[in-house]
Amino acid sequence: xxxxxxxxxxxxxxxxxxxxxxxxxxxxxxxxxxxxxxxxxxxxxxxxxxxxxxxxxxxxxxxxxxxxxxxxxxxxxxxxxxxxxxxxxxxxxxxxxxxxxxxxxxxxxxxxxxxxxxxxxxxxxxxxxxxxxxxxxxxxxxxxxxxxxxxxxxxxxxxxxxxxxxxxxxxxxxxxxxxxxxxxxxxxxxxxxxxxxxxxxxxxxxxxxxxxxxxxxxxxxxxxxxxxxxxxxxxxxxxxxxxxxxxxxxxxxxxxxxxxxxxxxxxxxxxxxxxxxxxxxxxxxxxxxxxxxxxxxxxxxxxxxxxxxxxxxxxxxxxxxxxxxxxxxxxxxxxxxxxxxxxxxxxxxxxxxxxxxxxxxxxxxxxxxxxxxxxxxxxxxxxxxxxxxxxxxxxxxxxxxxxxxxxxxxxxxxxxxxxxxxxxxxxxxxxxxxxxxxxxxxx
Amino acid sequence: xxxxxxxxxxxxxxxxxxxxxxxxxxxxxxxxxxxxxxxxxxxxxxxxxxxxxxxxxxxxxxxxxxxxxxxxxxxxxxxxxxxxxxxxxxxxxxxxxxxxxxxxxxxxxxxxxxxxxxxxxxxxxxxxxxxxxxxxxxxxxxxxxxxxxxxxxxxxxxx
Numbered sequence: 001x002x003x004x005x006x007x008x009x010x011x012x013x014x015x016x017x018x019x020x021x022x023x024x025x026x027x028x029x030x031x032x033x034x035x036x037x038x039x040x041x042x043x044x045x046x047x048x049x050x051x052x053x054x055x056x057x058x059x060x061x062x063x064x065x066x067x068x069x070x071x072x073x074x075x076x077x078x079x080x081x082x083x084x085x086x087x088x089x090x091x092x093x094x095x096x097x098x099x100x101x102x103x104x105x106x107x108x109x110x111x112x113x114x115x116x117x118x119x120x121x122x123x124x125x126x127x128x129x130x131x132x133x134x135x136x137x138x139x140x141x142x143x144x145x146x147x148x149x150x151x152x153x154x155x156x157x158x159x160x161x162x163x164x165x166x167x168x169x170x171x172x173x174x175x176x177x178x179x180x181x182x183x184x185x186x187x188x189x190x191x192x193x194x195x196x197x198x199x200x201x202x203x204x205x206x207x208x209x210x211x212x213x214x215x216x217x218x219x220x221x222x223x224x225x226x227x228x229x230x231x232x233x234x235x236x237x238x239x240x241x242x243x244x245x246x247x248x249x250x251x252x253x254x255x256x257x258x259x260x261x262x263x264x265x266x267x268x269x270x271x272x273x274x275x276x277x278x279x280x281x282x283x284x285x286x287x288x289x290x291x292x293x294x295x296x297x298x299x300x301x302x303x304x305x306x307x308x309x310x311x312x313x314x315x316x317x318x319x320x321x322x323x324x325x326x327x328x329x330x331x332x333x334x335x336x337x338x339x340x341x342x343x344x345x346x347x348x349x350x351x352x353x354x355x356x357x358x359x360x361x362x363x364x365x366x367x368x369x370x371x372x373x374x375x376x377x378x379x380x381x382x383x384x385x386x387x388x389x390x391x392x393x394x395x396x397x398x399x400x401x402x403x404x405x406x407x408x409x410x411x412x413x414x415x416x417x418x419x420x421x422x423x424x425x426x427x428x429x430x431x432x433x434x435x436x437x438x439x440x441x442x443x
Numbered sequence: 444x445x446x447x448x449x450x451x452x453x454x455x456x457x458x459x460x461x462x463x464x465x466x467x468x469x470x471x472x473x474x475x476x477x478x479x480x481x482x483x484x485x486x487x488x489x490x491x492x493x494x495x496x497x498x499x500x501x502x503x504x505x506x507x508x509x510x511x512x513x514x515x516x517x518x519x520x521x522x523x524x525x526x527x528x529x530x531x532x533x534x535x536x537x538x539x540x541x542x543x544x545x546x547x548x549x550x551x552x553x554x555x556x557x558x559x560x561x562x563x564x565x566x567x568x569x570x571x572x573x574x575x576x577x578x579x580x581x582x583x584x585x586x587x588x589x590x591x592x593x594x595x596x597x598x599x600x601x602x
Binding site (some may be wrong): 231232234236238240242247250251 | 466469470473540541542578
């Protein structure tokens with residue numbers, strides 16, 4: 001079992017390659033330029049007719065421009081994956097990487113937009129000012145709890161889908177994996193006792209989504225750095241003022257008013273979802289042993305899970321998942337966010353609701369079930385390409401059912417369209433390399 | 444589940460009521476550094492409540508479920524000397540435990556407190572809390588209260 005990060009070699013290559021290629025993404029034309037005369041169509045004077053039409057009917061911007069396939073990846077750089085508050089410029093390489101995944105796995109044109117803003121109000125105002133250019137916004141790497149307020153505000157105040165991957169992405173993919181873990185251990189989401197270890201953006205969003213999906217809030221327990229969250233805790237008023245999302249969960253969850261730490265929270269729990277801080281010794285074997293038989297343990301901290309999966313299994317966990325690709329059952333956002341946006345863009349959705357995320361999670365879970373669930377296969381992996389258009393179709397259909405889509409499209413049309421766009425995106429990438437237009441990396 | 448009762452505080456309520464006072468003072472601390480809570484706040488809260496129970500001009504009521512105290516209201520009757528109406532009942536503390544909020548308990552306690560203060564001679568009611576406490580501002584505004592006095596503060600320690 002791997003126990004070390006191969007970080008150094010990747011770091012050296014990342015610096016060398018980034019300098020060599022001058023960044024990871026760029027724009028490319030999608031129309032033929034047969035001669036310079038074509039610019040009279042694509043640009044002035046021809047373009048004026050298109051602009052006039054859109055000025056009369058803004059919705060046409062989704063048909064006559066690439067807005068329908070364009071999203072902005074917005075961040076203030078305050079909580080960059082594994083790096084903390086490194087500022088907007090520092091976050092740019094990460095946002096470029098995200099844009100690359102969006103293009104390669106979802107066929108989505110994503111523009112990295114790190115912004116220098118002070119506080120929630122400025123962030124919200126800036127995001128709203130970008131709406132005319134975008135078909136959606138992916139919020140990325142924003143510190144908690146302001147990320148909750150930004151997502152909540154933008155969802156309410158904008159007419160394009162807003163997605164915060166650290167919240168909906170992680171919650172959605174966790175739910176997908178959980179559906180199948182529960183199926184394998186003969187459980188039902190509605191009656192399972194779920195303990196969430198860590199109360200950052202990921203687990204707060206996961207708890208909310210699980211409740212929305214039917215989990216019993218009263219049987220759910222959240223644990224943060226101060227111990228078990230409960231309505232009687234001394235810091236409740238501080239939470240009310242500083243993190244009302246956590247405050248609401250403290251009121252809703254833990255009906256039994258369990259107090260103490262993780263050990264108390266895991267007593268007779270069916271499921272552990274850990275999204276705390278990197279381990280590997282954050283959770284002890286004895287704590288897992290307190291869980292019910294056939295326990296489910298998701299150990300999602302990166303780069304090192306809260307405890308090593310084989311330790312969790314030895315302590316009695318029947319199903320174990322992590323956030324890492326070198327262990328089985330990788331709970332990986334990358335299978336969800338490109339597909340989710342592919343789907344909402346294809347129906348020109350106005351928002352992404354929680355029930356749309358649940359529909360995506362259900363489809364993802366179904367896709368794995370059809371391949372045959374095993375202890376070591378509860379969720380599709382990165383090689384299961386067919387899951388991407390399936391999830392796109394599921395979320396696109398749900399958007400239409402909820403009246404949130406600008407366009408009526410059948411599931412089959414979304415699926416085929418999404419598959420074609422994703423396939424084309426990959427083919428273009430491969431072709432550019434084969435033809436030498438994208439040169440091989442330096443030695 | 445047992446019924447919630449709103450009643451005068453008794454000696455046996457003091458210890459648990461003091462916990463609510465401490466929680467409230469710590470909540471105030473969130474709004475302004477000039478509300479920094481002292482180190483021995485628990486001891487002082489107990490003394491504060493004990494003196495309140497013994498005072499003729501003070502109202503101290505609690506909301507209880509069995510032995511558990513869920514809410515507390517303290518108010519004092521004051522003479523305004525120069526102004527009419529002359530007698531005012533000033534609510535100095537109103538705190539409800541988070542688990543008991545959103546169930547009209549705050550309103551019920553306020554009405555109970557106002558009734559008592561009126562019986563004692565109060566012709567108007569005021570409420571004191573940190574200026575930044577928007578939740579309290581909304582609570583009282585919703586019930587017909589309006590801003591009456593400004594208290595401006597400036598720290599002079601060590602200057």
